[in-house]
Amino acid sequence: MPAFAADVPAGVTLAEEQSFTYRTLDEFSSLDPQVVEDVDGSNIVRDLFEGLYNQDADGNLVPGVALSHEASADNLTYTFTLRDNAVWSDGTPVTAGDFVYAWQRAVDPELASPYAWYMELMSIENGAAIVAGEMEPSALGVSAPDDKTLVVNLSKPLPYFTKMVTHATTFPAPKWVIEEHGAQWTRPENMVSNGAYVLEEHVPKERSVRVRNENYWDNESTVLETVTTLVIGDDAQGLTRWRAGEVDMTDIPAGQYPALAEEFPDEAFALPRLCNYYFNFNLASGPEAFQDVRVRQALAMAIDREVIVDRVLQGGQFPAFTFTPAATADFEVPGVEMASMTQAERDAKAKELLAEAGYGEGGETLSFNYLYNTNEAHQQVAIVATQMWKQKLGVDVTLENQEWKVFLETRSAQNYDMARGAWCGDYNEASTFLDLLTTDSGYNDAKFSNARVDELMTEAKSSNDPQPLYTEVEQIVAAEMPVIPIYHYSTNVMLSDAIQGWPMNNVEQNWYSKDLYRVAD
The missing domain is CATH 3.90.76.10 (Dipeptide-binding Protein; Domain 1)
Incomplete structure (x- = not known):
């Protein structure tokens, strides 16, 4: 050798x-x-x-x-x-x-x-x-x-x-x-x-x-x-192929990490990863209701992120109330109001905000479509989130899934009401996430536009200490809620x-x- x-x-x-x-x-x-x-x-x-x-x-x-x-x-x-x-x-x-x-x-x-x-x-x-x-x-x-x-x-x-x-x-x-x-x-x-x-x-x-x-x-x-890269469009089938020794690595199906880590302690991994998972509101051509910040806030508050990460995904993911993950180099996660509330307080506030906006009990029924790319974990997150909205707020959501390339085109063309979003850092610095929320970003799929955010992100590029600028951007995003942060990733793989x-x-x-x-x- x-x-x-x-x-x-x-x-x-x-x-x-x-x-x-x-x-x-x-x-x-x-x-x-x-x-x-x-x-x-x-x-x-x-x-x-x-x-x-x-x-x-x-x-x-x-x-x-x-x-x-x-x-x-x-x-x-x-x-x-x-x-x-x-x-x-x-x-x-x-x-x-x-x-x-x-x-x-x-x-x-x-x-x-x-x-x-x-x-x-x-x-x-x-x-x-x-x-x-x-x-x-x-x-x-x-x-x-x-x-x-x-x-x-x-x-x-x-x-x-x-x-x-x-x-x-x-x-x-x-x-x-x-x-x-x-x-x-x-x-x-x-x-x-x-x-x-x-x-x-x-x-x-x-x-x-x-x-x-x-x-x-x-x-x-x-x-x-x-x-060799094999395209296998189903997580469960991927795991079956891994168990058979046909592939050396595959993603772990949602919810299965704890059991697999026990069965294969040296081959099941949950590693912090520089990625976020969020829902985009279509602020350009989506439902009229999404123009009301109270509606966006209500939908964000009614999601119990702990349930999604601890019961659905079970792979070491982190509930997210900010856009930028804590794993990002030199970034301190700023305090935002929603993060400090209990879920019961969030639920109560969500009902109040939605009623103020004219929806829910005694008002109009809020209904829209949610688009995600075909995958069992994305489907499970979508089902759980939409059930929370239905049970807590009386919101009707129709789920729609598309194959990856079609999904990218549909989302980019603004042909959706709400759509799954996720971003993995192109480099290890907070701007790789927060730049997505600037007016001119190619991946600002919500079409959010805030002059102060644009100004802060421009200033951050030449700042020796951009953290205060990033903190303000995160607080604006938490107030305006153009996207709903759901969780920050961990890499869940069988290797x-x-x-x-x-x-x-x-x-x-x-x-x-x-x-x-x-x-x-």
Whole structure:
């Protein structure tokens, strides 16, 4: 067995077959770094492509294509030095120009990247104007004075800028391949990538297979030969396949973590995760009743979050009264009035507010549709929440579920009354959550607009101590209630003890197959 440079402890016997197979709920949104918008797709893209920096098992930055960077005294210019041994899977050297091309592509209105707004958040010079169609992509503040130097100019200092370059949107793209194949460039037979793996097979809604990229600069340290993603749209079936040894990892069905942790103490995990779960009100074209803040407050108060996390999900989730999770780096959860009330007090206040708004007993019956993407846990949360509304407030809710890609399109197009929302941090800082509630955010699906929130979030970007600003934003959101925070995630998975190297301490749960390995039985 060869010696590996990866973190395989001395004395560990590796399995003969180095493979990892895991289950995912839905087909991913895309394998194009500048187009992908979901967590499952990003997990695959991180294997196929490599950005300037990666993350280690604790979520710290480690070199990727970039070896290092320097910031100017005013923190407006970042100069990245790229390694000279990074090449694409076809043998072409990876250059700073590949990043320039990718970043210009991400902001180009012609591509209509769902993450174009992320490049705006990075405060790259002229980014916002280009996304708005007011300037050409070539005006973006990114340049390559030579093949191994990438220079980024910001419009204002951003303390967490380097944290943002581990995100897929910022990964390089092979211009020559995209120009030849257009939208078909991500097919296995066409794709050229620069990560530790290449795409060998993709059967939509069934499976995706990636194999080691022999041209990857650190290929000698890679242990896993093959990584397979299986699309299994049912949590219970996923667990059955895990028990049969057909998959190494799967999500735990809602409510089953306690029993599985007892049965498989070394393979059932509940890990804090940088994600929130919430309900969006459609404030743009939803029911008239949703324009009344009393209605929104009443619906938020009547939900017993303890019941949802302790009895329905049972996986270590945290009841949420603020949008930003407590696991976020350097963030203190602010006090909001609703959090300090008992559930009985919330229920009484909810009835009072709804009656004031003209609904409930002696008034009109409030009715609306709730949209979620197909999944047993989402369905259970929806059923429990709507039962609480019905029993406590007399509200009639019709449930509607859609397959993931259709759901994303429907929600984005505002074709819903209320819809499930969830967000996993793109980087570990509170702005990755609170920016979603600014007027211009691409993922502000509630279409909430508050000038003070916009002002505070702009100010926070260059503040040495943004916590007071974030506290005020959270308090405004708690008062206005454009979204109803339900809970903050924990990662609930069954992971075979044969698979080692998982980044248990990375709250973003950004993982790289190149860091994993399979041990012998």
